[in-house]
Amino acid sequence: MKILVLISNVPDTTTKIRFTGDNTAFDDSGVQWIINPWDELALTRAVELKEAGGVDKITVANVGEKSTEATLRKALAVGADDAIRIDTTANDAFYVAAQLAEVAKDYDLILAGIEASDYNGNAVGGMLAEMLDFNSVSAVSGIELEESNFKITREVDGGSQVISIGGPLVAIVQKGIAKEPRIPAMRGIMMARKKPLSTKEPVEGVNKTQMISFELPPPKTACKLIDEENANEVITLLHEEAKVL
């Protein structure tokens, strides 16, 4: 059993987002990069499955420039056995999926986070399954290995669903897949130094979308704090300023 975990390199979730070039490009100066939180949970689950036995190898893969290697190194410290970086700019979900399809065919299970916390694409996992002609399940919140199948728990409206499905499988995972992201231990960080991180040239592919512009949400207006003893003022403000009453 070989598992591939797809890793997106995203800005730290506390990053203050700015754009350059007349709102056409993300300003990445001073940004701290992290593993996409959903991918980090997916990796944690992969490591748990390996620790429980039955998994021979965990590979992590990312489409991105050299600067994303720090994130892959962290994934190795968490417990992946090797890493692949496809050396190109990740512009568009179809293009990224096409690149990943080249390295993903030999795996029994591919774990993709349900979304990336940067562009919120929700697309690469499904596209990849289609390109590889693999089975695919989305909104996966639990995964167990069975003799020849995967036992999957999915989140459905108001509850959950348990299904059994054969491989090879792309599981698009969401919160719940692992309790908390695994913190790399000091020994893991040292071992990650010696684990293989290979770089592959991109294959030809097309970007199906073109970026036009970004728009920031309107800035939040200041919060007004009213003293407990002036509770009536809330009514006045809702009536006169907010005009909702």
Add this chain to the structure above:
Amino acid sequence: MKLFPDYFIIDDLLSNEQKIIRESIREWVNRSVIPIIDKAAQDHVFPKHLIREMGEIGAFGPYIPEKYGGAGLDQISYGIIMTELERGDSGIRSAASVQSSLVMYPIYTFGSEDQKMKYLPRLASGELIGCFGLTEPNHGSDPGGMLTHIEDKGDYFLLNGSKMWITNSPVADIAIVWAKDDNNVVRGLIVEKGMKGFTAPETLKKWSLRASITGELVFDNVEVPKENILPNAQGLKGPLKCLNSARYGISWGVIGAAVDCYNTALKYSLERKQFGKPIASFQLQQKKLAEMITEITKAQLMAWRLGTLKNDDKATPSQISMAKRNNVDMALNIARQSRQILGAMGITGDFPIMRHMMNLESVITYEGTHDIHLLITGLDITGIAAFE
């Protein structure tokens, strides 16, 4: 607001690996220490379960080679770990300092191969807890006057004496004990819990390091097997080398406590309004905050530079004394100033400041007092010892 101020972009001086180390320990502290630490300190209870967790994450003996259960990290990484732990609490950092620098370090540096293989991996994992006995009731700054002694009885050493102010002692499985031999030479021994005549009563009613456990070590005709002596330490140099390693860790660690106080005070000053505006608008509050960030930045640079020297094995004991003294004093002052910014709120357990402040009142005198460290600098620049 950034969790950790980095005014001079020291981040650029760190490797990716060191940054991952920092993020890991930071996350562990956020998950395992911050949520429980106020109650532990209020209740004066050592959260012993954290020992195993610190072992798992690799906070014990991080610079000890992998062969002996460590991670083989460099000294800056060790410093970063100490900073992050002490952002949680000085008591938790103290437990890790003792285990790493005062127990694993002497076994690694002065121990036999058998001793290293027997103890180090289990100390690294947290299976064993260690403590370090140098200070005595009547010999603190003057350890050379110690009374604890061993007598060669042929098959074993007979150990008598007592040690005081020993972090971890009541829960420790082993103690590194420094005692004089028949020739008045200081030697180090590994004393194990359960040896007849060895007790470790707890020191109660502390107002500082309340989430850390402290005690005595009492030796009443303890028969210590000969294989338990550290073969490669003779004289006071042995324990002093251990203290150098621990003091180095403290010089990094206290930055964590200082930053936690500074962050709390800065946030509070921006939210707390008096006379119709945030108290951060007032010059006297800004003076406090601006001086704090200046002092933190200086301390960070000093710790980082000391780390690079230590990595090259060039850090002198006097340099370590200066950094320990300066940085602990810096942290204690920041705790006091932060407390003032918070006014009465600062004394409650809703904020970490008072806990840090009380902790730092110990840190400023343990591992060499504030005064003695100054005199070590004095000795270094004049050649004249003023403390004897």
